[in-house]
Structure formats: structure tokens, C-alpha cells
Amino acid sequence: MFSNLEIVDFSKIRQNLHAHPELKYEEYKTSNFVVDFLKKLSFDEVITEIGLTGVVGVLKGSAKKGHPLQSIGIRADMDALPIQEQNNFSYVSKNPGVMHACGHDGHTTILLAAAKKLSEKRNFAGKVFFIFQPAEEGGAGGKAMI
Numbered sequence: 001m002f003s004n005l006e007i008v009d010f011s012k013i014r015q016n017l018h019a020h021p022e023l024k025y026e027e028y029k030t031s032n033f034v035v036d037f038l039k040k041l042s043f044d045e046v047i048t049e050i051g052l053t054g055v056v057g058v059l060k061g062s063a064k065k066g067h068p069l070q071s072i073g074i075r076a077d078m079d080a081l082p083i084q085e086q087n088n089f090s091y092v093s094k095n096p097g098v099m100h101a102c103g104h105d106g107h108t109t110i111l112l113a114a115a116k117k118l119s120e121k122r123n124f125a126g127k128v129f130f131i132f133q134p135a136e137e138g139g140a141g142g143k144a145m146i
Helices: 010-019 028-040 104-121 141-145
Strands: 045-050 054-060 070-077 126-133
Touching: 010 028, 010 104, 028 045, 028 054, 028 104, 028 126, 054 104, 054 141, 070 104, 104 126, 126 141
Parallel strands: 070 126
Antiparallel strands: 045 054, 054 126
16 A cells, blocks of 8 residues: 555545454454554564554664653554444445444554654654554453553
């Protein structure tokens, strides 16, 4: 879906995620997409299969003399709900009985956009952990990742 990461159409990414929703602990395509994206951004570490389908990307900033190294985590949920989508736009869910009704397609896209922006200059001291959580909708995905 993306070959050149200099120009990324995040609205197209969200629409693609919206069109291909996955239920809790079945977010395999979404996780693979996230992993590929983070790797193309040259993340320092990309950890997969946390809590089954969860992903954590680690981005290290450039240490600045006199600034303490700190870490922060930013989280997005990836799963969809077992609901039949009743829309008719071009990126309507292609998976019968499954849709992103709570905006997790948007949450994932926003976190990918933040990952791209922060990876461009890495002008911070410490690490940023980008946490892509499965099974937020009643599946205790956060607990599974811990």
C-alpha cells in the first residue's frame, strides 16, 4: 500500500483499515500492516505477537547532553466489533458482520502518523513505545499484552 514513506496518505490508510476490520485476537492483517509500516520507518525494535496479535514499536531518540533519558508509551487499539456495517461508501467493511464502529481504524492510523513524524528527526531524549493493542472490545487485550 505504501512504497514511498516521504508522502503518506493517512486517510487512505484509515480507509483501508476500515474496509478490512478484524475481531479481537484476529487482527493478523492489521498487525502485519503495522509491523511493515514501522519497519519501513527504521524503528529500532518491532516486537510482535504480544498478547497474540499485539505489536510494540520502539523508537530511540537522539540523546541530548544534559537531558535525562526518559520513556513514554503511546497506545492505540486495533480490533473491530461484530456488527454489520450499514454504510455504502467505497471503503465499507468487506468482512460481513464485522466493522470498525468505535474508531479503532482511526486510532491505529493516528498512532502510525505519530510514529512517522517522530521517526523523521528523533529529536527527543529517550524512547517512545508505540503500543498497538488487540482485543480492546471485551477481550482484555491490554491485560494479555502485559
